[in-house]
Amino acid sequence: MxxxxxxxxxxxxxxxxxxxxxxxxxxxxxxxxxxxxxxxxxxxxxxxxxxxxxxxxxxxxxxxxxxxxxxxLLLLGVCLHLSWEISVVEDETRTLAEEVAIMRAQLERLQNNASPRLKGSEDESSTPSSPK
Missing domain, CATH: 1.10.287 (Helix Hairpins)
Structure with missing residues (x-):
């Protein structure tokens, strides 16, 4: 049985x-x-x-x-393998987080540099032109 x-x-x-x-x-x-x-x-x-x-x-x-x-022994092998997998995933996550932070900083810098130009072009279009 x-x-x-x-x-x-x-x-x-x-x-x-x-x-x-x-x-x-x-x-x-x-x-x-x-x-x-x-x-x-x-x-x-x-x-x-x-x-x-x-x-x-x-x-x-x-x-x-x-x-x-x-x-x-089988359980020890599984634990060792999963620990290795977690280490690899942690490294990949850290790398991706660093890349996202760099891209976000570059995007904010680009937006800040473009903002004064946009405001300047809006000011010119909104002021009435005086006749000569």
Whole structure:
């Protein structure tokens, strides 16, 4: 019964990832990771003895400990990758904010330089011309 629940859970993960991909809610590079997790869970649920065999090969006494080690390493990898992504986005945001500030300053300078000319041309057109 436990294997069936694990299998259905893994199947649900894979289905949700595909649906999120279809709706453009998840980018492909992140979906690949979750598809690997879902597929690995499907394989372990379908062949539960496989975890025992791998645990014996690696030298881990309890297969559940191996599962926890793999899960922790996977989560550490995800955290590291997301931290790297955040760093890249922060750099891009800072660069864009600096460029916007420079453009805004240039626009204000252009508007301030153009304002006296506009006022001067308005003054000339509004004063009546005197006949000679």
């Amino acid at each position: 436990g294997n069936l629940a694990a299998f259905l859970l893994a199947l649900a993960i894979v289905g949700i990832v595909f649906e999120m991909l279809r709706r453009k809610k998840l980018r492909e590079k992140y979906a690949a990771l979750w598809l690997v997790v879902g597929t690995g869970t499907l394989v372990l649920a379908a062949f539960p003895r496989l975890l025992n065999i791998v645990a014996e090969l690696v030298g881990v006494q309890l297969p559940s400990n191996l599962l926890f080690i793999i899960s922790i």
